[in-house]
Amino acid sequence: MIPKVIKNEAGYETALARIDGILDADPGTPEGDELELLVTLVELYEKQVHPIDLPDPVEAIRFRMEQAGLKQKDLIPLIGSRSKVSEVLSRQRPLSIAMMRKLHEGLGIPADVLLKDPGAGSALHTDGIEWERFPLAEMLKRGWLDFEGTVTEAKKRAEELLGAWAAPLGPQALQPALLRQHVRSGSEADGYALAAWRIRVSLLAMGRSIPKYQPGTVSHEFVRDLVRLSYLDNGPILAREFLLKSGIHFAVEERLPHTHLDGAAIRLPDGSPLIAMTLRHDRLDNFWFTLCHELAHVALHFDNGACEAFFDDLDLAEIDTFEQDADRWATDALIPSEIWLAAGMERNPSARKVLDFASNLRISPAIPAGRIRKEQRNYRIFSSLLGYHKVRSLVAG
Numbered sequence: 001m002i003p004k005v006i007k008n009e010a011g012y013e014t015a016l017a018r019i020d021g022i023l024d025a026d027p028g029t030p031e032g033d034e035l036e037l038l039v040t041l042v043e044l045y046e047k048q049v050h051p052i053d054l055p056d057p058v059e060a061i062r063f064r065m066e067q068a069g070l071k072q073k074d075l076i077p078l079i080g081s082r083s084k085v086s087e088v089l090s091r092q093r094p095l096s097i098a099m100m101r102k103l104h105e106g107l108g109i110p111a112d113v114l115l116k117d118p119g120a121g122s123a124l125h126t127d128g129i130e131w132e133r134f135p136l137a138e139m140l141k142r143g144w145l146d147f148e149g150t151v152t153e154a155k156k157r158a159e160e161l162l163g164a165w166a167a168p169l170g171p172q173a174l175q176p177a178l179l180r181q182h183v184r185s186g187s188e189a190d191g192y193a194l195a196a197w198r199i200r201v202s203l204l205a206m207g208r209s210i211p212k213y214q215p216g217t218v219s220h221e222f223v224r225d226l227v228r229l230s231y232l233d234n235g236p237i238l239a240r241e242f243l244l245k246s247g248i249h250f251a252v253e254e255r256l257p258h259t260h261l262d263g264a265a266i267r268l269p270d271g272s273p274l275i276a277m278t279l280r281h282d283r284l285d286n287f288w289f290t291l292c293h294e295l296a297h298v299a300l301h302f303d304n305g306a307c308e309a310f311f312d313d314l315d316l317a318e319i320d321t322f323e324q325d326a327d328r329w330a331t332d333a334l335i336p337s338e339i340w341l342a343a344g345m346e347r348n349p350s351a352r353k354v355l356d357f358a359s360n361l362r363i364s365p366a367i368p369a370g371r372i373r374k375e376q377r378n379y380r381i382f383s384s385l386l387g388y389h390k391v392r393s394l395v396a397g
Contacts, residue, residue: 003037006045015042020111023104027128057114058091064107078102093160129174131158133192135256144200166199168206170269173199181309184316184323190258194311197256201276202268205249213247213272218299222246223292223333230288230364236395239291248298249274252396260313263290265297267308273298279396284387285370290314292330300325334367346375354385 006012019038025031065075075085079099087093095103100114136158137151145161147154154161166173176191183189229238240250249268255261255278263277275294279287290312297310301322310322331337343357349372358365369382 003034003041006041012042012045015045016111020104023101023111027098057095057109058089060109060113061089061103061107064109068107078106087160129159129176130192131155131162133176133190134158134162134196135190135193138256139196144196165203169199169202173202182307182311182322184310184312184314184320189260189311190256193256193259194261197253197259197261198264198266198309198311201251201253201264202266202274204251204253205268205274205276208244208249210244210249210272211247215303217246217248218295218303220329220333220336223295223330224336226295227288227292227334227367228362230284230367231358231362234394235284235364236287236391240395243275247272248295251276252279254278255280259311260315261311262286262314263294263312265294265302265310267302273302279392282389282392283370284364284366284390285373286314287387287391288334288364288367289330289370292333293326296326296329296333297322300329331371335361335363335371340371345372349381351382351385354382 003015004011006015015038019035019042022031022035025035061075064070072085072089073082076082079085079088079102084093088095088099095114100111103109103114104111132155136145136154139145140147140151140154145154145165147157147161149157162174174195176195183194226239226242229235229242232238243250249272251274253276260280261278262280263275266274266276268274275291275298277287277290277294293312293314294310297307301307301310307322310326312323339361345353345357345368354368354372355365357368364387365385366387369385373379373381
């Protein structure tokens with residue numbers, strides 16, 4: 001069958017029958033993908049039409065155990081380990097699709113009963129995750145997880161701890177390679193560290209209430225209004241307020257090892273954009289260009305649905321069309337090309353010339369100074385104009 005939104009009981013029964021028929025499908029196959037989609041559609045319909053009096057899969061499991069004279073240890077081949085069996089039976093762990101398949105096959109429990117587990121949906125997308133690869137030591141050091149034990153203890157409970165931590169973002173958040181995600185951070189980028197950092201900044205953003213974002217908000221004019229704030233000493237703080245009042249979340253979190261990030265643009269579950277920065281280079285020129293580069297992704301790639309997340313190391317020279325377009329858009333938004341060319345800033349630049357140019361435009365001199373350094377590939381000039389150590393103390397935390 002072709003999965004589609006369930007609108008009535010007939011469609012509901014048809015979907016359950018199909019799920020029962022393909023419950024043993026292997027993950028990653030066409031039938032496995034169909035199974036996951038049907039499970040999601042069934043759960044959505046049940047939440048709308050059958051919000052109470054749902055059959056209890058744990059009681060069904062216990063009933064079959066009693067019928068067959070089984071002990072908890074007999075469920076290990078079906079659920080995975082002695083601790084997982086105990087957690088499932090005590091309702092501390094939801095059923096995954098892999099567990100449901102084996103319980104259906106091994107105990108003959110109908111698929112529709114197993115699917116009634118209120119927590120089952122939270123585990124549907126965790127198959128294949130290598131939990132030990134998350135940077136738990138660093139995450140605990142930063143206080144991201146509500147856990148006071150040792151790193152060794154956290155690793156033993158990684159699936160439980162990380163699942164609870166990421167739950168507000170939905171079951172797919174823990175996957176290290178999300179669909180429609182773009183990474184400009186080199187081949188050495190650690191997907192698990194990126195996933196953890198993405199969850200962290202997303203949770204920070206979701207804890208703040210801001211106006212609803214209106215697609216089309218981010219334009220060159222919008223960014224030029226924003227960049228004029230750079231002329232003021234507390235420009236980065238004002239920029240954060242400017243974005244929040246425009247329905248755009250803003251967060252700062254130091255990068256994790258093996259990520260090499262400057263910033264990211266992320267679409268949150270409610271559709272609102274998040275601009276997140278690491279302040280890896282604590283300089284005004286880097287702050288303003290990174291901010292505008294991530295806003296370029298919102299304007300060029302979020303509003304038209306092209307991608308859901310961008311992670312950027314702006315030191316990289318090898319980039320694709322997405323990043324080339326964002327670089328050009330950001331460069332022109334910071335300083336319009338016609339103004340830059342008319343001023344002849346690339347010809348015999350001097351500190352006095354940069355300062356006068358910035359004063360005329362009412363922007364930070366770090367912006368034209370950084371552009372000259374990049375265009376001439378000469379990173380020894382104008383260091384005094386870049387605003388070293390002028391950002392983190394203002395916006396971090």
